[in-house]
Every structure is written in C-alpha cells, then in structure tokens.
Amino acid sequence: MNRLARPLLGAALVGVSVGASMALAASTPGGRALAPGVKVEVAPAPGSGPAAAPGAMDDSALRYYARIGDVERLEAEIARLRALDPGWEPPKDLFTPQAATPGVDESPFWALLSAGKFAEARAAIAEQRRQSPSWQPSAKLLQELDVAEGANRLRGASDTKRWQDVIDAAAAQPEAVACNRLDNAWRLAEAYAELKQTDRAFDRYKTIVSQCPKAKERRDTIFKASRYLSPEQLRELTAIGATANPAAGEDYTTVRKVEGELESGRLLERLGNPKAGPLSAADLARAEQTTRDKQDADAAIALGWYFQRQKKHAEAQSWFAEANGWSPSDKAAEGLILALAGMGKKAEAREAGSPWRGKSSRVDQALKAVTDPPRGGTGGGTSGGLAAPQGPSELDMALARNDFAGCLNAVQRMIARSGPTAALVQQRGWCLLELKRPTEAEAAFVEAQALAAREPAKSNKPVKPTNHRADSDLGLEDNATPAQENAYGQAVARLATGDVAGLTRDLPRANLTPTQKAEVRASLLATEANRALEDKRYRDVLRLLDARKELTPEPRNLGIVRGWALYNLRRLDEAQALFKALDDRLSTEESREGLSITTKTIYHDW
Numbered sequence: 251m252n253r254l255a256r257p258l259l260g261a262a263l264v265g266v267s268v269g270a271s272m273a274l275a276a277s278t279p280g281g282r283a284l285a286p287g288v289k290v291e292v293a294p295a296p297g298s299g300p301a302a303a304p305g306a307m308d309d310s311a312l313r314y315y316a317r318i319g320d321v322e323r324l325e326a327e328i329a330r331l332r333a334l335d336p337g338w339e340p341p342k343d344l345f346t347p348q349a350a351t352p353g354v355d356e357s358p359f360w361a362l363l364s365a366g367k368f369a370e371a372r373a374a375i376a377e378q379r380r381q382s383p384s385w386q387p388s389a390k391l392l393q394e395l396d397v398a399e400g401a402n403r404l405r406g407a408s409d410t411k412r413w414q415d416v417i418d419a420a421a422a423q424p425e426a427v428a429c430n431r432l433d434n435a436w437r438l439a440e441a442y443a444e445l446k447q448t449d450r451a452f453d454r455y456k457t458i459v460s461q462c463p464k465a466k467e468r469r470d471t472i473f474k475a476s477r478y479l480s481p482e483q484l485r486e487l488t489a490i491g492a493t494a495n496p497a498a499g500e501d502y503t504t505v506r507k508v509e510g511e512l513e514s515g516r517l518l519e520r521l522g523n524p525k526a527g528p529l530s531a532a533d534l535a536r537a538e539q540t541t542r543d544k545q546d547a548d549a550a551i552a553l554g555w556y557f558q559r560q561k562k563h564a565e566a567q568s569w570f571a572e573a574n575g576w577s578p579s580d581k582a583a584e585g586l587i588l589a590l591a592g593m594g595k596k597a598e599a600r601e602a603g604s605p606w607r608g609k610s611s612r613v614d615q616a617l618k619a620v621t622d623p624p625r626g627g628t629g630g631g632t633s634g635g636l637a638a639p640q641g642p643s644e645l646d647m648a649l650a651r652n653d654f655a656g657c658l659n660a661v662q663r664m665i666a667r668s669g670p671t672a673a674l675v676q677q678r679g680w681c682l683l684e685l686k687r688p689t690e691a692e693a694a695f696v697e698a699q700a701l702a703a704r705e706p707a708k709s710n711k712p713v714k715p716t717n718h719r720a721d722s723d724l725g726l727e728d729n730a731t732p733a734q735e736n737a738y739g740q741a742v743a744r745l746a747t748g749d750v751a752g753l754t755r756d757l758p759r760a761n762l763t764p765t766q767k768a769e770v771r772a773s774l775l776a777t778e779a780n781r782a783l784e785d786k787r788y789r790d791v792l793r794l795l796d797a798r799k800e801l802t803p804e805p806r807n808l809g810i811v812r813g814w815a816l817y818n819l820r821r822l823d824e825a826q827a828l829f830k831a832l833d834d835r836l837s838t839e840e841s842r843e844g845l846s847i848t849t850k851t852i853y854h855d856w
Contacts (some may be wrong), residue, residue, distance in 0.1 A: 311394060323552055364649045517537040567590055778794050
C-alpha cells in the first residue's frame with residue numbers, strides 16, 4: 251500500500267500507565283480523563299510554575315505534558331530525565347495544580363508547538379520578547395521547537411521520497427529520530443534502504459531494537475525491516491530485539507516469534523501465487539502447522555488451491571473441508587466441490603455444494619463443472635446425452651486445477667476435432683480473462699454470441715473461473731441464457747480493459763440477469779473506490795465501498811482501501827480497529843503497515 255497521505259499528525263491519546271504518579275492522579279478528584287479509568291490533574295504549562303532549583307532537573311516539559319494529557323511524551327520525557335540521572339524520580343506533585351509565579355506564561359507557545367504550528371510559535375515567542383525584553387524563553391521550549399521542526403522536515407522529505415534529505419534532516423537533529431519519535435526513526439532506516447545503503451539501514455534498525463524498550467515497538471520494527479533486509483539480517487535483529495537491554499514489565503516473547511510469523515506470512519502468500527512454484531517439504535509443513543494453529547480459513551483455502559493445482563485432490567479436499575469447518579463459506583464449498591470432482595466423487599461433490607445451491611454463483615458454477623461439463627469433452631461430456639459418464643474430461647481437469655493455459659489448449663483441441671460451438675468459444679473467453687488477456691476475451695464473447703444465435707438452445711454451459719473476475723459472492727439465483735452469459739463475459743472483459751465509464755453507461759440497458767448486473771455493479775464500485783483513493787477523495791471512497799457492501803461482503807483488499815480512507819479522514823480509532831482485525835486474520839505487509847502507521851499517528855502529535 252503506497253502511502254497516499256502521511257500523517258497530518260494530531261494526537262488521539264490512548265491511556266497508558268506512567269507508574270505510581272498516574273495511579274495517584276487517577277484517584278484524585280477533578281482530574282482530566284485520558285482514557286476510561288485514567289485521569290490526570292491539570293498543571294500549569296512550562297514557564298508558568300515555580301522555577302527549578304539550581305542544579306535540579308528541568309521538569310517544565312514534564313509538567314506541561316502532564317497538564318495536556320500527552321501520555322506518550324510524558325513517558326518519553328521521564329525516560330529521558332532518568333537517563334540523565336538514574337536516581338531521579340518524577341515529582342510527586344506532577345499532576346497537582348501549582349500556583350503560577352509572576353512572569354510570562356509559556357502555555358500558548360507550547361500549545362502552538364503541540365499543534366505543529368512551528369512558525370506561529372516562533373513568531374509568538376519573538377513578539378513576547380519584543381513586549382518583555384528581559385524575558386527569555388525556557389531552554390526546553392526552544393529545544394523542543396528545534397526538534398519538532400527537524401522532525402517535520404524529515405517527514406516532509408520522506409513523504410516525497412527525497413531520501414537523502416531525510417538523512418540530512420536526521421543528521422541535523424538527531425533527537426528527531428529517538429525512540430520517542432519512532433516513526434521518524436523508521437523513516438530514516440527506510441531512506442537508507444531506498445538508497446541501497448542496506449548496511450546502514452540494518453544499523454538503524456539494530457539501534458531501534460536494542461535501545462527502544464517496548465517489546466511491541468521492537469516487533470513492529472522487525473516487520474518494517476522485513477521489506478528490505480535478508481533473512482539472515484532479520485534473524486540477527488530478532489535475536490537482538492529479544493535480549494538486548496530488557497526493560498522491566500516488557501514481555502519480549504512477541505519479539506522472539508517475529509521470525510516465524512514473517513516466514514509463515516511469506517509461505518502463505520506464496521501458496522496463493524500459481525507462479526511461485528512448489529514449496530519445499532519443510533516450508534509446506536510450516537505453512538500447514540501455522541494454518542492449523544490459527545485455524546485460518548483463508549489460509550486453508552490457499553492450501554487447498556495449492557494442492558488442487560498439483561492435482562493432489564485428496565490433500566486439497568482435506569484443506570477445503572478444514573476451511574469449511576472453521577468458517578463456512580461458498581469459497582470453501584467451491585474448492586471442496588472441485589476437489590471431490592477431481593477425485594471422481596461427483597455425488598459427494600454435489601452434496602458438498604447443496605447448502606449453497608442457488609445462493610452463490612461461484613458454487614453454482616462449480617456444480618455445473620461437475621454435472622454439466624462443456625460439450626465436446628474427451629471423457630467427461632455426455633455427447634448429446636447418450637453416452638454414460640466416464641470421468642472428468644481434459645477441460646474439466648484443467649478447470650478444476652485453475653490451469654487456464656491448459657484450458658485454452660483443451661478448448662483448441664476440442665474445436666479442432668468437432669468445430670466451434672458457442673459454449674466452447676465462451677469458455678475460451680473466460681480462460682483468456684483469467685490469463686489477463688481481456689481484449690481477446692471480449693472478442694471471444696462476441697464470437698460466442700454470434701454462434702449462440704445460430705445454435706438451438708442447449709443446457710450445457712461453460713464454467714466461469716471465479717478467482718478474480720467480477721464479484722461472485724452475491725448469493726442470488728442466476729439462470730442466465732447463453733446470450734446473457736456472453737453479454738456478461740463482454741462486460742467483465744470491458745471492466746478488465748478499464749472501460750469503466752462506458753460500462754457504467756451501458757449497464758442499465760445490458761441484457762444481464764439481476765445477479766450478473768449486481769456483480770458488475772459491485773466491481774465497478776470497487777474500481778471507482780480505488781480510483782477515489784488515488785485521487786484522495788476519501789469520503790467518496792467510503793461512500794462507494796458502503797454502496798458495494800450492500801451488494802456483497804467486503805473482501806480483504808477492499809478492507810485495506812477502507813482502512814486508508816478512514817485514516818486520511820482522521821477517523822483513526824476506526825482505521826486502527828479495521829487494520830488490526832485484518833492483521834489478526836492474516837498478517838501481510840499491507841495490514842502491518844496500515845496498523846503500524848495508524849497506531850503511531852494515534853500516539854504521536856508530530
């Protein structure tokens with residue numbers, strides 16, 4: 251997922267403990283709520299309370315963060331002061347209002363700083379100095395302003411992919427990439443990696459996982475690094491992150507599990523890629539064990555198709571059955587039907603599809619592959635309804651294992667033997683679509699339409715592959731005529747060529763069944779939602795996805811699109827919850843990035 255809009259960073263705080271002082275504040279009347287059950291007392295801003303005693307720690311920033319309820323920065327400032335003096339402890343009156351002493355109240359300057367209005371903050375400081383020549387802003391205020399401006403320059407350079415400028419900004423203001431500004435530290439490492447300075451990127455990631463104390467941040471850092479580093483470097487990072495400089499109260503078992511999670515994620519992604527080739531026995535066993543441990547139905551379906559492509563129908567049937575047991579779906583039922591058919595168990599295949607018959611077009615089409623194979627088959631067809639069934643045809647088998655190049659070869663041989671029919675030419679159109687050849691596919695559907703007009707009505711229909719054509723989860727009955735099937739094929743092909751405007755215009759008058767129109771409509775809405783995201787029309791994204799959701803459940807890829815729209819509309823809690831739900835189901839680079847960026851935005855103003 252490309253970052254379409256980096257954080258226009260504003261905080262939406264989530265309650266985090268800061269030790270005994272926070273516990274004290276939670277029980278004090280009149281406190282301000284940070285999160286349910288957590289309150290802090292309002293204290294003056296830096297510069298408006300008593301001056302620090304000579305030699306004492308400057309806790310002005312600490313008190314300001316307590317006053318505004320910025321728990322993340324409060325914890326970071328406590329950690330910074332303890333690093334300067336290990337014996338120092340936060341003041342017991344940190345959350346208690348203090349009487350202001352005469353002088354300049356720096357609250358307005360800190361407020362501008364927290365809002366990211368750095369130029370306005372400097373202008374306000376200059377104006378105050380003009381009005382009060384003897385006044386000097388606190389050193390901490392000026393330091394924080396310098397760091398904030400440096401961090402802002404770094405993020406701007408990162409957002410526009412000016413990688414060397416990112417590095418230069420970090421060198422000029424090292425505190426901008428400290429642990430309390432972890433997103434900036436990640437951006438610096440990313441800049442090195444994008445400039446192919448992999449060793450320096452590795453060093454930055456290593457610094458983070460060894461110095462930043464929070465286990466979750468170390469874990470997220472390793473996930474970030476996985477985009478750029480080798481497996482050997484990731485193993486080293488994991489070992490360092492799980493053992494270096496442990497902090498009290500942190501559980502580093504999650505860090506130790508990262509390597510396995512990354513490997514499992516890669517394996518599961520490879521399972522769904524027909525071009526990735528077979529897995530080794532060890533890798534396959536690891537993917538299977540991970541799937542069982544998580545009872546992940548999507549991963550089980552991916553395993554089912556992996557075995558189905560290899561004609562290992564028994565193994566495929568086992569995984570489709572597992573998926574259907576964990577989370578019943580028409581996708582699992584579809585795979586189960588085709589795997590059983592591949593084993594020659596057509597009666598069991600029909601039984602497996604019975605709960606979804608008439609409710610899912612993908613299941614109905616899979617059942618047609620079992621009961622009504624295309625005419626002209628070499629073994630599985632009925633030859634006009636006179637011959638006894640003799641097992642799946644060459645075409646049946648190609649379709650059952652999603653071998654679309656094999657489908658074209660089988661169709662061509664059948665046409666060479668017995669001549670073209672509307673059903674065979676239409677089947678060629680569907681397989682061309684699956685092979686990403688939409689222009690040829692549209693021509694095939696036009697040819698099939700012409701043939702169908704000259705042929706008597708027939709009951710046999712081609713099998714529409716259901717991997718990535720127009721949406722097929724709508725649960726509507728679909729008794730399409732051959733003319734409607736060909737019109738539908740042409741619509742899907744037009745969608746694949748990008749003719750969105752023309753297809754939208756012609757759809758109301760198209761000769762399609764209600765199911766087919768709904769499927770094309772859903773795909774058009776998905777295409778428009780992706781375009782709206784690219785154009786940064788985030789409210790339109792949600793409007794389009796909501797309209798599509800009324801037609802069919804939202805798939806994972808559109809869930810990611812919805813998450814980024816919510817993020818850019820500053821509906822951060824909703825975006826975080828959505829990315830987390832997607833990541834819990836199956837952790838991929840897209841879900842991890844969405845969850846990580848959204849979480850960091852929630853916890854950091856700038």
